[in-house]
Amino acid sequence: MATRLNVITVDDDPAIHETVKKFCSGSQSINIVDGYISPKAFLEALPVLNFDLCLLDIYMPEINGFDVADILKEKNKGVVFFSGVDKKLLKALELDFPIDVIPKPIKKNRLFAALEKARKIGTKLPLFKEYEVFHCISPKGKVHLKLNDIVHVRVDNTDCRNKQVAMKDGNLYVIGSCTLEKLLNLSPTLIQVNKTELISVDYIHTFDFDKVLMKGILVNGKNKEVSINRSYRKIFQARLESI
Numbered sequence: 001m002a003t004r005l006n007v008i009t010v011d012d013d014p015a016i017h018e019t020v021k022k023f024c025s026g027s028q029s030i031n032i033v034d035g036y037i038s039p040k041a042f043l044e045a046l047p048v049l050n051f052d053l054c055l056l057d058i059y060m061p062e063i064n065g066f067d068v069a070d071i072l073k074e075k076n077k078g079v080v081f082f083s084g085v086d087k088k089l090l091k092a093l094e095l096d097f098p099i100d101v102i103p104k105p106i107k108k109n110r111l112f113a114a115l116e117k118a119r120k121i122g123t124k125l126p127l128f129k130e131y132e133v134f135h136c137i138s139p140k141g142k143v144h145l146k147l148n149d150i151v152h153v154r155v156d157n158t159d160c161r162n163k164q165v166a167m168k169d170g171n172l173y174v175i176g177s178c179t180l181e182k183l184l185n186l187s188p189t190l191i192q193v194n195k196t197e198l199i200s201v202d203y204i205h206t207f208d209f210d211k212v213l214m215k216g217i218l219v220n221g222k223n224k225e226v227s228i229n230r231s232y233r234k235i236f237q238a239r240l241e242s243i
Contacts, residue, residue, distance in 0.1 A: 004028075005119045006050065009035040010042045010068065011057035011082060016106065020055060023108045030115055039063040043071065051077065053099070053118050058083040069098065075185055080114045082106065132186055134175040137162055143173055147187040151216055152224070153180065153198040166217060193236055194229035209233075 009020050017035040024030045033051050036042035040062045054072055058065035058081050069079045084104035100114035136143040149168040156162035156174055165173045184190055190198045205215040205223050217224035228236055
């Protein structure tokens with residue numbers, strides 16, 4: 001999270017959005033990016049939204065806040081819950097991922113305490129987990145992989161739901177029912193180069209207009225070559241420029 005906190009509010013009560021805007025008006029550290037009355041509309045827009053923290057109501061008619069929070073957790077977005085229902089508040093307090101839980105009606109000092117907490121810890125906590133557990137097809141069973149050690153991922157030839165994952169130590173795993181998007185969201189080093197492959201930016205040896213030569217993976221004694229699809233070229237170049 002940045003020093004200036006970019007915040008989105010998701011609550012089916014329009015009055016909550018007005019209250020948050022009013023309380024945060026003039027703040028130099030809080031930027032209210034947008035507000036959504038519909039959690040469904042928020043999730044549809046999520047891929048293109050740029051924010052650090054979501055102020056999220058728990059009890060909503062379309063999708064409850066807990067389900068929305070699960071999605072935000074996977075995308076490494078901070079969550080502060082709102083709720084006027086005592087039972088929902090108690091359940092939220094039992095969870096380990098929300099930064100804070102605020103009862104309704106919202107009070108300004110309570111809101112700002114939660115926002116300041118989010119702003120401070122956001123610069124200290126890692127945005128990505130170090131390890132993740134996957135269901136492994138080969139070898140069979142669960143496998144605990146260090147995400148930064150993933151060098152190359154490709155869609156399995158026999159079943160597109162599975163992914164072949166090459167690790168820094170040379171081990172190769174076939175993990176089941178895992179999307180490329182999920183792996184991109186989990187790992188800060190992976191980048192997509194074509195429809196079926198991800199590579200680690202840490203293992204790029206050289207690249208040109210349509211291909212990448214990878215270090216650490218040899219094919220017939222030469223650095224592995226991976227094609228860059230035209231659809232992903234701009235994203236690839238922008239990602240490298242940002243490093």
